[in-house]
Amino acid sequence: MIYQFKIQIKGIKKPPVWRRVAVPSTFTFERFHDVIQLSFGWLNYHLYRFEPKPMDRGLVISIPSEDDWEPVKHARKIKLKDIFNSEGQTYMYIYDYGDNWEHEIKLEAILPENALKAVCLAGKGSCPPEDCGGAPIYEEIKRILRETPETPTAAHYRDWLELAPDETWEELWPFNANEVNEELRLL
Numbered sequence: 732m733i734y735q736f737k738i739q740i741k742g743i744k745k746p747p748v749w750r751r752v753a754v755p756s757t758f759t760f761e762r763f764h765d766v767i768q769l770s771f772g773w774l775n776y777h778l779y780r781f782e783p784k785p786m787d788r789g790l791v792i793s794i795p796s797e798d799d800w801e802p803v804k805h806a807r808k809i810k811l812k813d814i815f816n817s818e819g820q821t822y823m824y825i826y827d828y829g830d831n832w833e834h835e836i837k838l839e840a841i842l843p844e845n846a847l848k849a850v851c852l853a854g855k856g857s858c859p860p861e862d863c864g865g866a867p868i869y870e871e872i873k874r875i876l877r878e879t880p881e882t883p884t885a886a887h888y889r890d891w892l893e894l895a896p897d898e899t900w901e902e903l904w905p906f907n908a909n910e911v912n913e914e915l916r917l918l
Contacts, residue, residue: 734753734842736751736753737750737751738767738771747856749856750851751851751854755848756811764824766918771834776861777827779824780793781822781823794807821836821837829862829865851911851915858904858906
């Protein structure tokens with residue numbers, strides 16, 4: 732079986748940042764984490780977890796550590812088909828506990844085909860830069876660069892993001908499904 736998911740980063744607008752992926756139902760959550768990282772363009776620098784809703788500690792899936800203060804199911808042992816069983820079902824993927832990037836995962840379709848690899852079918856929006864402070868700060872950075880491009884704050888952000896004065900983050904790092912799929916083929 733193939734699961735078709737739409738995954739969207741919460742809190743980002745104009746443009747929203749989302750990806751549509753087709754993933755074998757037999758993938759573990761660890762491999763699904765890799766698919767999400769590659770599909771969005773994250774750099775896999777930080778910890779992650781899957782959970783039913785933000786801060787719902789009922790069923791957390793991650794890589795357990797000695798520092799866990801809650802029960803965690805091991806992402807290498809739980810398969811997507813163990814959790815996802817009906818179209819429309821949602822789950823959360825949280826990446827980088829400091830910036831707290833919340834991704835809503837929605838199972839759009841369960842397809843009868845078989846596949847060994849994941850594929851990115853579509854998407855919109857550039858992945859935010861790592862360590863920028865999360866969705867609210869990223870939205871503020873975009874607003875400053877758009878509305879007050881001549882200010883020292885805007886210049887600071889352009890330097891940090893290595894943007895030319897007339898460039899935007901979205902122009903510098905546009906979403907490209909073909910490039911994502913080249914990366915996913917290696918997974």
